[in-house]
Amino acid sequence: MTDLAALGDVIDMNDVNEIYIPLVKFLHLFAQHKKMLSQLQSHFIGVDEINHPFIIGISGSVAVGKSTTARLLQILLKRCYSNLHVQLMTTDGFLYPNSELEKRRLMSRKGFPESYNMKLLCDFLSDVTSGKENVYYPLYSQELSDIVPGKYGIISQPDVLIIEGINTLQLPPNGVVVTSDFFDCSIYIDANEDIIENWFMDRFKHLLKINKNNPENFYYDWANEPLNVAVDRAEKIWQTVDLVNLREYIAPTKSRANVILHKSHGHRIDRIYVRHY
């Protein structure tokens, strides 16, 4: 898997062969079914066919491995079905910028439902599903830990769109718009809290290490203070922000997913649940 290694991801090859490739075939089955139904419906109504993308939502805790799984699925989908145009995006871009979060006193609630511009996300999804040629979305930078001003990603009529984010299965606070209504299939990545905490801390320490000499990076200041001080702070963030969000808002959405991938130590998948109703 040289493509993944190039992105810095190290995925267990047994999991790729035994779990992810069958999962990709399962998703392709869904996608073919949707395309066929859409062709029949257009023909029946007598309208031109629109290329509605097949949308896969990936949800789960911060640091559970959503973006890594999303990248892997994108690569495998392209590898197995080379004619498919597969795009990937994250809902992080729909967080309010830090300046707005500060104004709303929501900096310590980053990632919670109220910290996202859900209206913008639903308008975006509506444009994508209606087959619009180019749909722009804001970009979030983990380097800045903020929205990048004036920079946008583009979704250009993909056959498959993978959307990953902690809020993908959530009901918004005002109960009006539901992002998961736009999904054709949803995947929840699950693991025990203490194991996810280890992954969160390992990723944090890795970010400190690689940004020690990078003053542009959000982690630079932390990387240059004593390690135990930075680690204590990250542990506090996990306990008071990300773990609270997981318990209150993310884990309760698990039962809404079509597929649950349960991971154990070393990110090995030890259980899979498929909803078949």
Ligand SMILES: Nc1ncnc2c1ncn2[C@@H]1O[C@H](COP(=O)(O)OP(=O)(O)O)[C@@H](O)[C@H]1O
């Ligand atoms: N399948 C996997 N195998 C090995 N490491 C993984 C795997 N999935 C995620 N990781 C590691 O776990 C950490 C969190 O993963 P990431 O995809 O960034 O999570 P999320 O997008 O859910 O916040 C990262 O350090 C990543 O490299």
Ligand SMILES: CC(C)(COP(=O)(O)O)[C@@H](O)C(=O)NCCC(=O)O
């Ligand atoms: C931007 C995020 C909400 C998204 O998390 P992701 O699952 O993409 O890693 C998260 O990385 C975040 O910033 N949470 C706030 C608390 C923290 O710094 O972890």
